[in-house]
Amino acid sequence: MSRPASDMLRDDTIAAIATPPGRGGVGIIRISGPAAAEIGKRLSGVLPAPRRAVLARFGNIHGEALDEGLVLFFPGPHSFTGEDVIELHGHGGPVVLDLLLQSVLAAGARHAEAGEFSRRAYLNDKLDLTQAEAIADLIDSGSAAAARAALNSLRGEFSTRVHRLVEMLTDLRSYVEAAIDFPDEDVDFLSDKALERRCNELDLEFSDLRACARQGSLLREGMSVVIAGPPNAGKSSLLNALAGYEAAIVTEVPGTTRDVLREQIAIDGLPLHVIDTAGLRETRDRVEIEGIRRARAELERADRALILVDATADLERAIRTLLDGLGTAIPVTIIVNKIDLLGAEPRIESGAVTRVYISALTGAGVDLLREHLKACIGFEPVGTSALSARRRHLDALARGEAHFREAVRQLADFRAGELMAEELRLAQQALAEITGEFGSEDLLGRIFSSFCIGK
Numbered sequence: 142m143s144r145p146a147s148d149m150l151r152d153d154t155i156a157a158i159a160t161p162p163g164r165g166g167v168g169i170i171r172i173s174g175p176a177a178a179e180i181g182k183r184l185s186g187v188l189p190a191p192r193r194a195v196l197a198r199f200g201n202i203h204g205e206a207l208d209e210g211l212v213l214f215f216p217g218p219h220s221f222t223g224e225d226v227i228e229l230h231g232h233g234g235p236v237v238l239d240l241l242l243q244s245v246l247a248a249g250a251r252h253a254e255a256g257e258f259s260r261r262a263y264l265n266d267k268l269d270l271t272q273a274e275a276i277a278d279l280i281d282s283g284s285a286a287a288a289r290a291a292l293n294s295l296r297g298e299f300s301t302r303v304h305r306l307v308e309m310l311t312d313l314r315s316y317v318e319a320a321i322d323f324p325d326e327d328v329d330f331l332s333d334k335a336l337e338r339r340c341n342e343l344d345l346e347f348s349d350l351r352a353c354a355r356q357g358s359l360l361r362e363g364m365s366v367v368i369a370g371p372p373n374a375g376k377s378s379l380l381n382a383l384a385g386y387e388a389a390i391v392t393e394v395p396g397t398t399r400d401v402l403r404e405q406i407a408i409d410g411l412p413l414h415v416i417d418t419a420g421l422r423e424t425r426d427r428v429e430i431e432g433i434r435r436a437r438a439e440l441e442r443a444d445r446a447l448i449l450v451d452a453t454a455d456l457e458r459a460i461r462t463l464l465d466g467l468g469t470a471i472p473v474t475i476i477v478n479k480i481d482l483l484g485a486e487p488r489i490e491s492g493a494v495t496r497v498y499i500s501a502l503t504g505a506g507v508d509l510l511r512e513h514l515k516a517c518i519g520f521e522p523v524g525t526s527a528l529s530a531r532r533r534h535l536d537a538l539a540r541g542e543a544h545f546r547e548a549v550r551q552l553a554d555f556r557a558g559e560l561m562a563e564e565l566r567l568a569q570q571a572l573a574e575i576t577g578e579f580g581s582e583d584l585l586g587r588i589f590s591s592f593c594i595g596k
Contacts, residue, residue, distance in 0.1 A: 154180065155253035155261075156245045158238050159595035165233030167210075170241055171595055172227040172250055173258055178214065180248045181227035184241075185212045191219075199231060201244040208237050222258055223265025256592025260585065263577065270577030270588070271299045271534070277592050278361055278529045286410025287360040290527035294357075299528040302350050303575050309346060310545070310572070313339050314565040321558045340549050347542045354538055356521060357530035363405075363412025364518045367439045370449035370463065375478040378501035379449060380404060380417040383511075408511050409522045416443070440471055445517055447510075449476045452483055452498070464494070474513065481505065489513060533584075534575050541571035 154174025160167065172180055182188040183202070189195040194211040201207060210231035220226040231241060246252060256277070263273045275294035282288035293299070316336060368376045381387050384404050402417040416439050440446050446467070450459045460475055467473065475496040480487065487506025490496040497513055499506030515521070548564035551557040577585075 154250045155257055156180075156242060156250040157253040157258075157595040158242055159228070160233060160238075162235065163233075164235065168231055168233035168238040169595075170229040170231070170238065170245060171253075171258065172229075172245060173220075173222045173224050173253075173261060174250070175225065176249050177225040177227045178216070180245060180250055181212060181214065181229065183248055184244055185229065187212055189214045191216050194230075199229060199241055199244075201240070202247050207240050207244065208232055218265065218267075221267065222261040223267045224261060253594060254590075255594050256589030256596065259592055259596055260589045263585075269297075269300050270585075271303070271575060272297060273577075274531060274588060275299070275529050276596060278531075280593065280596065281361075283363065283405060283412040284360070284407040284410045286407075286527065287412065287529070290357050290360050291529040293527060294529040298526075299354075299357075299530065299534075300576050302353075302528075303572055306343075306346055306350060306541075307569055307572050309339070309343050310565055310569050313343065314562055314569070317552075317558050317562045317565065321562065336552075340552075343545060344549075347538070347545060351535070351538050351542065353526075353528050354530035354534055355519070357528045358532065358535055359518060359520045360410055360412070360527060361529055361531065363414055364514065364520075365414045365416070365442065365444045366447060366514065367416045367418060367443040367445075368447045368449065369418050369440055370476075371451075371459070374449040374451050375501045376417055376449050377402075379447070379476065379478065379499075379507075380415055382501045382504055382507045383413070383415055408515060409520075411515060411518075411520045413514065440467065443471065445472045445474060445514065447474055447476050449478050452477050452479045452485065460494075472517070474517070476510070537571050537574045541568045544568035544571060 152175060154172060154176040156170060156172040159169040159171040178188055185197040185199055187195050187197050189212050191214055194213050197210070197212045198206055199208045199210060208231040210229060213228045213230070215221070215226040215228075217224040217226070229241060229245075231237060242252075259268075259273045259276055262268050263270060272295050275291045279288060279291035279295060282291055313336075316339070368379055370376055380402065384406050404415045404417075406413050406415060418435070418439055448460075448463050448467075450456060450463065456477065464473065473494055475494055477496055477498045478501050480498050481500040481503050485498060487500070487509055488498050489509055490498070495513065497506060497510050499510055501507070544564045544567040548561045548568065551560040551564060574584075
């Protein structure tokens with residue numbers, strides 16, 4: 142596996158606190174690099190056998206006692222980073238951990254940058270780029286489904302599928318280039334049914350992998366939903382119904398919600414970022430005016446706006462008034478709330494703007510709304526085979542597929558073998574960006590900078 146030539150491994154030793162901030166039973170200092178073993182032995186007095194925990198006292202470079210805990214040694218290349226790694230497992234108090242980290246730095250280590258341990262693992266061929274990203278995705282998982290998808294990618298399942306696609310492209314490209322190199326043969330290789338079959342197989346593989354990656358991206362990023370409408374339409378009640386608990390204050394007083402309220406919930410594993418906003422109306426209250434301004438700002442950024450109207454009001458007029466105040470680019474669903482007051486049944490009406498009839502108070506129709514939201518973004522419940530994916534993966538897959546389809550067009554329309562082979566090469570290159578076999582140092586910098594310190 143090749144790595145960006147400009148991205149050279151540093152030969153220094155890094156260290157960081159690997160456990161979350163705050164108090165806990167255990168806190169871990171991770172050290173990686175050529176001086177890790179020496180630093181660990183200097184501060185603990187021992188260098189354990191590989192992968193064996195030893196109880197020791199931790200001190201500073203002056204021999205003053207700081208803590209007591211376990212020392213573990215993972216010699217390279219059989220470690221997470223591929224380098225010598227020492228872990229000091231002490232008590233999880235922030236003061237104790239900071240004192241211990243300062244001692245490690247004083248002994249010759251440097252404070253690790255965000256994601257630098259994972260970056261070194263990648264550069265030492267311990268994992269590819271999709272696996273490295275999956276580590277961060279596993280840590281940041283917002284649902285059990287997202288965690289399973291990240292774990293699958295960490296195990297290399299996403300990379301395996303990408304490599305299989307690259308191999309199929311390589312075989313096809315080799316076949317085409319062989320046809321170009323032997324033009325005097327009686328057989329027209331470019332008209333061979335086997336070539337058509339290979340193209341069809343590639344087409345199916347591209348489509349299937351893009352669909353899996355799309356679902357994985359939705360599991361990771363979720364959907365932003367803004368609840369808006371006039372005062373007392375039931376916006377906060379709807380937020381509570383979707384969340385399954387009282388996330389927002391509900392009263393009969395118009396204008397109770399004056400600021401933006403945010404809740405994150407999950408629908409069949411799909412993270413839903415729900416935003417409750419101030420009621421949209423004319424008012425002279427300066428605080429409420431600011432809340433309405435923020436509401437409109439959130440609407441402009443939303444993946445979907447849920448516009449609530451009261452079923453007992455003049456429905457068509459209320460809907461028309463609210464829609465006239467929104468930009469045409471905002472995806473909208475009309476939520477007709479309080480149907481319980483009319484004795485009506487929940488339902489969905491399709492049209493230029495979909496309407497969902499519910500009662501946020503009783504919960505009637507909320508399940509219909511959940512299914513509607515999943516359909517809006519193209520999300521389908523995923524099983525244990527889901528893969529964690531990011532926007533850059535989707536972009537690379539889209540470019541790879543576009544080059545492949547252009548290759549097929551060059552074959553079908555012009556019998557242009559040379560151009561077909563070049564498009565296949567570009568498709569391979571796009572896919573190689575996913576695993577990091579082709580990329581840039583700038584890309585790596587952006588990816589690993591989003592990681593937490595200590596990982």
